[in-house]
Amino acid sequence: MAIQKKNGKGRLDKWYKLAKEKGYRARAAFKLIQLNKKYGFLEKSKVLLDLCAAPGSWCQVAAETMPQGSLIVGVDLSPIKPIPRVITFQSDITTDQCRATIRQHFKTWKADTVLHDGAPNVGTAWVQDSFNQAELALQSMKLATEFLAEGGTFVTKVFRSKDYNSLLWVFKQLFAKVEATKPPSSRNVSAEIFVVCRGFKAPKKIDPRFLDPRSVFAELKDPAPNNEVKVFNPEVKRRQRGGYEEDEYLQFKEISASEFIQTLDPIAVLGGYNKLNFKQPPNGDVALAALDKMPETTDEIRTCCADLKVLGRKEFKLLLRWRLKVREKFGFPTKKTTQDKEKSALPEETSEVADVESMDEELKLQEELQAMKDRDSNKRKRERRRENEKKQKEIVRMQLHMVAPMDIGIEQTGPQGSDAMFALKPIDKKAAISKIAKGRMAVLSEAEAKKDRDSGIGSSGETDDESDEEEDRLERELDGMYNQYTERKAEADAKYRAKKARREHKDDDWEGVSADEQQSDEDDDKLEMDSSDDSDEEDMGPSKPLVTDLDNTPEESGGLSKRAKSFFDQDIFKDIPGILDEPEEDAAEAVGVEMGETSEDEDIPPPKRQKAQSKAAKKQKRAVETEDPSDSEDDDRRPFEVVKRNDQDDDWEDKDKRKPDGRLDIDIITAEAMTLAHQLATGQKSTYDVIDDGFNKHALRDRDGLPDWFVDDEGQHDKPHKPITKAAALAIKEKLRAYNARPIKKVREAKARKKFKTAQRFEKLKKKSDLLANEEGMTEKEKADSISKLLAKAGRKKPREQVRVVVAKGTNKGVQGRPRGVKGRYKIVDARMKKEMRALKRVAKRK
Numbered sequence: 109m110a111i112q113k114k115n116g117k118g119r120l121d122k123w124y125k126l127a128k129e130k131g132y133r134a135r136a137a138f139k140l141i142q143l144n145k146k147y148g149f150l151e152k153s154k155v156l157l158d159l160c161a162a163p164g165s166w167c168q169v170a171a172e173t174m175p176q177g178s179l180i181v182g183v184d185l186s187p188i189k190p191i192p193r194v195i196t197f198q199s200d201i202t203t204d205q206c207r208a209t210i211r212q213h214f215k216t217w218k219a220d221t222v223l224h225d226g227a228p229n230v231g232t233a234w235v236q237d238s239f240n241q242a243e244l245a246l247q248s249m250k251l252a253t254e255f256l257a258e259g260g261t262f263v264t265k266v267f268r269s270k271d272y273n274s275l276l277w278v279f280k281q282l283f284a285k286v287e288a289t290k291p292p293s294s295r296n297v298s299a300e301i302f303v304v305c306r307g308f309k310a311p312k313k314i315d316p317r318f319l320d321p322r323s324v325f326a327e328l329k330d331p332a333p334n335n336e337v338k339v340f341n342p343e344v345k346r347r348q349r350g351g352y353e354e355d356e357y358l359q360f361k362e363i364s365a366s367e368f369i370q371t372l373d374p375i376a377v378l379g380g381y382n383k384l385n386f387k388q389p390p391n392g393d394v395a396l397a398a399l400d401k402m403p404e405t406t407d408e409i410r411t412c413c414a415d416l417k418v419l420g421r422k423e424f425k426l427l428l429r430w431r432l433k434v435r436e437k438f439g440f441p442t443k444k445t446t447q448d449k450e451k452s453a454l455p456e457e458t459s460e461v462a463d464v465e466s467m468d469e470e471l472k473l474q475e476e477l478q479a480m481k482d483r484d485s486n487k488r489k490r491e492r493r494r495e496n497e498k499k500q501k502e503i504v505r506m507q508l509h510m511v512a513p514m515d516i517g518i519e520q521t522g523p524q525g526s527d528a529m530f531a532l533k534p535i536d537k538k539a540a541i542s543k544i545a546k547g548r549m550a551v552l553s554e555a556e557a558k559k560d561r562d563s564g565i566g567s568s569g570e571t572d573d574e575s576d577e578e579e580d581r582l583e584r585e586l587d588g589m590y591n592q593y594t595e596r597k598a599e600a601d602a603k604y605r606a607k608k609a610r611r612e613h614k615d616d617d618w619e620g621v622s623a624d625e626q627q628s629d630e631d632d633d634k635l636e637m638d639s640s641d642d643s644d645e646e647d648m649g650p651s652k653p654l655v656t657d658l659d660n661t662p663e664e665s666g667g668l669s670k671r672a673k674s675f676f677d678q679d680i681f682k683d684i685p686g687i688l689d690e691p692e693e694d695a696a697e698a699v700g701v702e703m704g705e706t707s708e709d710e711d712i713p714p715p716k717r718q719k720a721q722s723k724a725a726k727k728q729k730r731a732v733e734t735e736d737p738s739d740s741e742d743d744d745r746r747p748f749e750v751v752k753r754n755d756q757d758d759d760w761e762d763k764d765k766r767k768p769d770g771r772l773d774i775d776i777i778t779a780e781a782m783t784l785a786h787q788l789a790t791g792q793k794s795t796y797d798v799i800d801d802g803f804n805k806h807a808l809r810d811r812d813g814l815p816d817w818f819v820d821d822e823g824q825h826d827k828p829h830k831p832i833t834k835a836a837a838l839a840i841k842e843k844l845r846a847y848n849a850r851p852i853k854k855v856r857e858a859k860a861r862k863k864f865k866t867a868q869r870f871e872k873l874k875k876k877s878d879l880l881a882n883e884e885g886m887t888e889k890e891k892a893d894s895i896s897k898l899l900a901k902a903g904r905k906k907p908r909e910q911v912r913v914v915v916a917k918g919t920n921k922g923v924q925g926r927p928r929g930v931k932g933r934y935k936i937v938d939a940r941m942k943k944e945m946r947a948l949k950r951v952a953k954r955k
């Protein structure tokens with residue numbers, strides 16, 4: 109609970125600020141607004157009386173909310189500044205003068221709503237000192253009964269005190285509906301609550317005791333014990349930690365059964381007494397005698413009457429039923445007869461005094477309602493539990509990869525994963541950016557839609573989905589099981605793990621004349637299918653990829669995986685020709701060169717030819733741009749500035765890859781490529797053969813929509829086997845052997861360092877010996893001795909520093925880092941290790 113500051117500033121909460129903002133005179137305005145929001149009485153009122161209205165915020169709200177032309181009268185001990193559409197006057201609401209003034213203003217009108225927000229002004233209004241809040245509320249109700257129209261509403265502030273229940277009881281006698289509520293704007297620390305009494309019964313005559321504070325708060329001082337609970341819920345017994353209930357100073361109370369029959373509050377009897385006796389009083393009780401003899405007074409009833417405190421709900425009901433039957437026989441008014449009477453009675457008579465509603469009937473109704481509510485909430489709880497269990501199970505299944513997350517609605521991801529709509533990779537892959545740039549969305553989306561239709565996604569017939577539901581489920585389960593299997597396999601097999609990791613990072617193996625090329629060819633083909641005029645495409649210039657690799661390395665460089673590429677990027681490979689060449693590009697370029705030279709287009713396989721052509725076109729375009737970039741019509745469309753290229757920079761890519769004679773130096777690093785090249789070079793194969801070979805089952809492999817397990821399995825066995833000649837295999841082997849023979853970079857560096865240091869030492873030595881040799885004060889022998897000593901010293905190896913063994917015990921136990929007081933090299937061992945080492949040495953010595 110928020111701690112309320114004692115000083116005035118602590119009260120300046122958000123409602124205070126809001127009231128200031130809205131121009132209300134007090135934050136109390138929001139209490140009325142919130143009460144009206146809940147019960148909506150202001151809109152329906154034409155006449156309103158606001159008791160204790162100063163400074164007038166409730167009057168402001170009323171004037172705002174009530175219909176035009178309504179009569180609003182506000183009264184307070186304190187003066188109220190004029191409010192438009194509101195009549196205000198200064199008076200004490202407990203006085204007759206106030207009543208008279210109100211009557212003057214109301215004339216013949218009756219109020220639809222009477223509001224009371226009074227709080228006694230202790231100290232400021234001495235008249236009120238003797239009245240407490242409850243009394244003020246009762247006073248306001250007294251005024252309300254006088255000025256309220258039938259069916260009207262009375263809203264009053266009350267404080268939770270010992271008089272609260274008495275007040276509520278009185279309200280309930282006079283109004284059809286009485287509800288206590290605390291609006292949000294009322295401070296939590298405040299004990300105030302608001303009682304909204306609706307449906308004023310407007311009795312013609314009201315028992316003056318109802319409105320007399322002395323009788324109301326004296327007679328009803330202690331609320332009636334809740335006998336209903338005792339009777340209808342006897343199982344719920346409250347412990348009386350505070351001792352006996354007030355007025356219940358007897359431990360055992362009994363009452364005659366005839367009195368129980370006659371009483372109008374049987375519940376009070378059943379809840380308050382221990383026994384209903386059939387004992388005749390000294391002067392005799394005819395009713396009791398008759399009751400005793402009646403067939404309705406069964407043995408069971410007698411047993412129940414003997415000890416009321418041990419009875420359950422069922423037995424209490426039995427007794428109540430018995431009472432009703434007996435009352436009927438005795439001719440006492442029962443529920444039925446009262447109803448009949450009520451129907452026949454004159455309305456004036458019934459409206460003379462406020463009715464006290466039949467308690468047992470009301471309680472029964474309440475009980476039934478409660479039972480219904482309980483049943484309902486139990487049902488809801490059960491359903492919620494069941495749903496939670498189901499969800500839990502689904503989550504476990506999902507964690508075991510037995511189900512796809514979208515099945516349980518946790519992640520509404522599409523078949524392409526979350527955020528598929530915004531995933532750039534697929535768009536990038538499909539070269540859609542160029543299409544989007546050209547406004548070819550329709551073409552693309554139609555093609556995609558077609559694809560989707562083919563794969564069953566978004567197909568029009570829902571029936572298809574339904575019929576395939578079982579199949580889908582099976583498939584999902586199969587996929588789940590397969591995932592489990594792959595995970596188990598991955599755990600056991602390091603090789604598989606590595607392969608999987610490569611695949612996850614898009615770092616796949618290269619498969620010779622590879623899937624990469626095939627993929628790109630496929631993509632190219634698709635593009636060709638999608639667009640009717642490909643020439644436009646080239647106009648756009650090189651399509652910029654959406655997803656850019658941050659290390660700026662072209663993905664297909666040399667047909668190598670990313671990791672392989674970064675490995676070969678190391679300096680030591682820099683001199684080895686052909687490691688980081690781009691054979692694919694080069695091949696295309698070579699073809700381009702050949703094309704240019706021989707014009708034998710038809711000899712080149714179509715995909716390669718297309719690539720070569722595009723490359724040539726790109727080159728040509730570059731050349732054009734270089735000449736005069738401003739002339740280009742596409743400038744507006746290009747999102748980047750065209751920078752004039754340096755002529756010397758032209759073909760910088762190719763420079764390294766050319767032999768001294770100007771021809772391209774194409775390095776073929778796979779045995780397959782080498783074989784093919786060899787076969788083509790020697791004329792064993794013609795271009796037609798190559799094209800022909802291109803049409804095989806691997807070339808048109810469609811893996812879309814196939815389950816992972818199937819694709820994996822296929823990938824293992826269904827590989828293209830390209831012919832390799834022995835010579836090519838040997839050549840590659842030889843090349844690899846050469847690479848392997850080279851020391852790795854670190855070793856090379858270490859060796860170089862060593863060499864460098866030795867050279868430095870020799871240099872120093874040389875200088876020193878030169879100095880010695882030139883020393884004039886030394887004989888030749890002395891010089892020779894000194895130099896040989898110097899050389900001997902230089903040749904001597906530095907003794908290796910002894911490693912100190914520190915046993916991890918005592919203060920050294922569990923020490924991290926250098927143990928205290930140990931200098932130089934050290935090794936921490938535990939006692940067991942030390943002993944074992946010694947034992948090993950002993951054994952070795954013995955041998």
Ligand SMILES: C[S@@+](CC[C@H](N)C(=O)[O-])C[C@H]1O[C@@H](n2cnc3c(N)ncnc32)[C@H](O)[C@@H]1O
Pocket residue numbers: 133134136137159160161162163164165166167183184185186199200201202225226227228229233236244
């Ligand atoms: C909380 S204020 C009412 C605020 C008001 N509802 C409003 O919205 O501005 C309580 C008021 O009750 C008034 N009051 C207390 N005793 C009164 C009495 N006997 N007769 C008239 N007004 C009284 C006080 O003068 C005080 O202005």
